[in-house]
Amino acid sequence: MPGFTVNGTTVSVTEDQSLLVFLRETLGLTSVKNGCSEGVCGTCTVLVDGRASRACVLRTSRLEGKSILTCEGLSLREQAVYGYAFAETGAVQCGFCTPGMVMAAKGLLDVSPCPSRAEVKKALRGNLCRCTGYKKIIDAVILSGQLLESGEPLSAPVFTGQIGESLHRVDAVTKALGTAGYVDDLQPEGLVFGSAVRAAHPRARVCSIDVSAARAVPGVLLVLTAEDIPGQKIVGHLRQDWPVLIAEGGITHTLGDAVVLIAAQTRQALEAAKTLVNIEYEPLEAVFSPQDALKPDAPQVHDSGNILSREHLVRGNADAKIAASKYVVTHHYSTPFTEHAFLEPECAVAQREPDGSVTIWSADQGIYQTRHECAQVLGLPEEQVRVCAKMVGGGFGGKEDMSVQHHAALLAWFLDVPVKVTLTRQESILIHPKRHAMEMDFTTACDENGILTAMKAEIIADTGAYASLGGPVLQRACTHAAGPYNYQDIDILGLAVYTNNPPAGAFRGFGVSQSCFATECNLNALARLVGISPWEIRYRNAIRPGQSLPNGQLAGDDAALVKTLELIKPYLDANPAAGKTRVWAWACPTPGAVPFMWRAASSGCAPPPPASARAWARCACSLSVRRRSCLPRRWSGISRTPHPPPTRATPPPPARPSSPARPPAGRRWR
Numbered sequence: 001m002p003g004f005t006v007n008g009t010t011v012s013v014t015e016d017q018s019l020l021v022f023l024r025e026t027l028g029l030t031s032v033k034n035g036c037s038e039g040v041c042g043t044c045t046v047l048v049d050g051r052a053s054r055a056c057v058l059r060t061s062r063l064e065g066k067s068i069l070t071c072e073g074l075s076l077r078e079q080a081v082y083g084y085a086f087a088e089t090g091a092v093q094c095g096f097c098t099p100g101m102v103m104a105a106k107g108l109l110d111v112s113p114c115p116s117r118a119e120v121k122k123a124l125r126g127n128l129c130r131c132t133g134y135k136k137i138i139d140a141v142i143l144s145g146q147l148l149e150s151g152e153p154l155s156a157p158v159f160t161g162q163i164g165e166s167l168h169r170v171d172a173v174t175k176a177l178g179t180a181g182y183v184d185d186l187q188p189e190g191l192v193f194g195s196a197v198r199a200a201h202p203r204a205r206v207c208s209i210d211v212s213a214a215r216a217v218p219g220v221l222l223v224l225t226a227e228d229i230p231g232q233k234i235v236g237h238l239r240q241d242w243p244v245l246i247a248e249g250g251i252t253h254t255l256g257d258a259v260v261l262i263a264a265q266t267r268q269a270l271e272a273a274k275t276l277v278n279i280e281y282e283p284l285e286a287v288f289s290p291q292d293a294l295k296p297d298a299p300q301v302h303d304s305g306n307i308l309s310r311e312h313l314v315r316g317n318a319d320a321k322i323a324a325s326k327y328v329v330t331h332h333y334s335t336p337f338t339e340h341a342f343l344e345p346e347c348a349v350a351q352r353e354p355d356g357s358v359t360i361w362s363a364d365q366g367i368y369q370t371r372h373e374c375a376q377v378l379g380l381p382e383e384q385v386r387v388c389a390k391m392v393g394g395g396f397g398g399k400e401d402m403s404v405q406h407h408a409a410l411l412a413w414f415l416d417v418p419v420k421v422t423l424t425r426q427e428s429i430l431i432h433p434k435r436h437a438m439e440m441d442f443t444t445a446c447d448e449n450g451i452l453t454a455m456k457a458e459i460i461a462d463t464g465a466y467a468s469l470g471g472p473v474l475q476r477a478c479t480h481a482a483g484p485y486n487y488q489d490i491d492i493l494g495l496a497v498y499t500n501n502p503p504a505g506a507f508r509g510f511g512v513s514q515s516c517f518a519t520e521c522n523l524n525a526l527a528r529l530v531g532i533s534p535w536e537i538r539y540r541n542a543i544r545p546g547q548s549l550p551n552g553q554l555a556g557d558d559a560a561l562v563k564t565l566e567l568i569k570p571y572l573d574a575n576p577a578a579g580k581t582r583v584w585a586w587a588c589p590t591p592g593a594v595p596f597m598w599r600a601a602s603s604g605c606a607p608p609p610p611a612s613a614r615a616w617a618r619c620a621c622s623l624s625v626r627r628r629s630c631l632p633r634r635w636s637g638i639s640r641t642p643h644p645p646p647t648r649a650t651p652p653p654p655a656r657p658s659s660p661a662r663p664p665a666g667r668r669w670r
């Protein structure tokens with residue numbers, strides 16, 4: 001097989017494979033990230049003979065004589081410069097994209113040491129970042145070029161810790177150079193791979209499951225179905241409605257429901273076994289819109305009915321106020337499901353410890369909830385489940401729920417070897433909860449001067465197949481639907497409705513972005529009727545300190561909407577086209593963007609953690625702040641001491657069992 005060099009060392013490969021897999025799993029060069037395996041995201045960028053290339057689409061058989069460079073092969077000077085420049089410019093958040101950005105930058109700077117911004121943009125066009133925005137990354141590349149060109153020595157930055165000082169993220173350098181630890185980077189000795197066989201129908205009865213052929217595949221260690229689950233068979237943060245595996249005789253709720261779990265020594269054996277699982281389905285009528293799901297004869301997604309939650313907010317007499325108002329607008333708005341598109345697909349590693357407890361390394365957004373639900377699935381007391389938070393390569397709400405953690409834990413529980421479960425990009429998009437699609441009817445009224453008088457709304461949220469955080473999302477959509485304005489008569493009805501669509505749950509803004517879209521569009525329509533500008537109608541109605549919001553909340557002294565509108569006015573006046581396109585551009589200085597950000601900033605929500613895990617902060621008289629939190633690090637600057645990776649020497653994988661190797665007697669089951 002062909003030989004080539006990787007970071008200056010000659011290697012040879014015995015079988016043709018993806019360069020990405022070879023670099024990560026054979027050579028352990030985990031700075032090369034796997035965001036999609038399809039040549040789209042750029043997280044796997046390496047240099048091949050000096051040119052930035054995507055390792056996931058290169059085959060080792062075609063690399064004869066080539067020279068491959070990864071972040072690990074950068075000179076010490078280059079590592080220092082790129083680490084410093086990306087930290088100094090604030091170009092690192094979750095960090096999953098950053099090593100790929102660094103390699104794309106090196107590919108450019110090696111041939112163009114002082115590039116223009118346009119050149120940098122062009123060089124980075126194949127590299128996606130979901131967190132940071134590209135301006136700071138471009139700044140980082142330009143600063144890197146200047147430092148490399150000048151040869152200027154770098155001294156360690158000194159920070160005083162004073163409030164207002166611009167600090168380097170504590171993890172910026174390790175993230176930039178690819179040494180920060182993400183779950184998929186873990187490769188403990190004896191690691192095996194797990195994956196789920198997923199439902200091919202959004203709503204169907206699972207008539208039979210035949211796993212005999214899958215079990216016979218060499219290298220397959222374990223095949224599990226729902227009946228093998230030792231503890232609770234359903235998970236869910238707030239409402240437990242999400243089956244760990246769909247049982248024989250059970251009904252699927254959406255495409256991609258997990259039906260069978262398989263663990264194998266190699267990925268090849270795993271994929272081969274998955275294709276050999278034979279599941280017989282009886283397809284059933286499904287519902288794909290809340291309108292259909294609310295019909296009296298609609299198929300029931302869950303036995304509890306198709307309505308997950310209902311909100312009705314009433315203050316004053318909206319009907320009477322609307323009838324007496326000079327101007328009234330009524331419009332229907334539809335917003336779609338939205339994918340989070342974090343660059344790191346879901347991944348978990350789990351292993352059973354010698355004392356019978358289970359350790360899970362996870363990249364989710366709430367490790368205590370993960371521990372709680374995994375313990376329930378395993379039938380263990382929580383004290384026997386330990387969850388270690390690794391770096392999170394972006395989440396944005398999409399990593400709140402169980403996705404792979406419980407599956408990895410289950411497989412590890414039956415096997416005395418560590419198990420890794422990683423979703424492909426397609427699986428990730430298929431199964432994790434999205435931003436809710438909403439159908440909204442909004443009526444808003446004002447007097448002849450544009451002073452708001454009342455509003456009515458009906459909000460129907462498609463929560464898909466599972467509850468996830470659909471209840472609180474609907475609540476936020478409704479409680480924020482009247483906007484940050486000073487009027488008192490509202491009538492807002494909200495329903496979160498189950499369908500057989502993918503589940504919907506948390507996403508930045510938490511339901512507020514959808515209802516805000518409707519509110520602000522209606523406000524623009526009213527401004528046109530009154531004959532004033534979109535800015536003016538907001539300024540006249542903006543909530544001021546001491547006033548009461550339509551939902552009854554009192555605005556404190558720090559309510560700064562008026563001040564914010566005054567601050568953006570010069571920019572708005574200088575850009576008369578802003579806000580006039582039909583595209584809703586929240587990042588532009590449109591007057592509608594301000595209320596959105598005002599509301600989104602106050603809409604955060606998460607399942608209540610156990611008391612022991614609640615964040616606390618203490619301000620000492622020195623004005624330093626000490627903070628403890630159960631929140632895993634992710635995009636927003638949260639960071640803390642990492643848990644150690646799995647290091648226990650593990651025995652070789654056991655022989656393939658003909659049936660699940662159940663835990664020994666005496667172990668606690670539920």
Ligand code: FES
Pocket residue numbers: 033034035036037038039040041042043044045054055056057
């Ligand atoms: S482009 Fe290679 S992993 Fe996405």
Ligand code: FES
Pocket residue numbers: 091092093094095096097098128129130131132343393394635
């Ligand atoms: S920092 Fe770029 S994807 Fe998160």
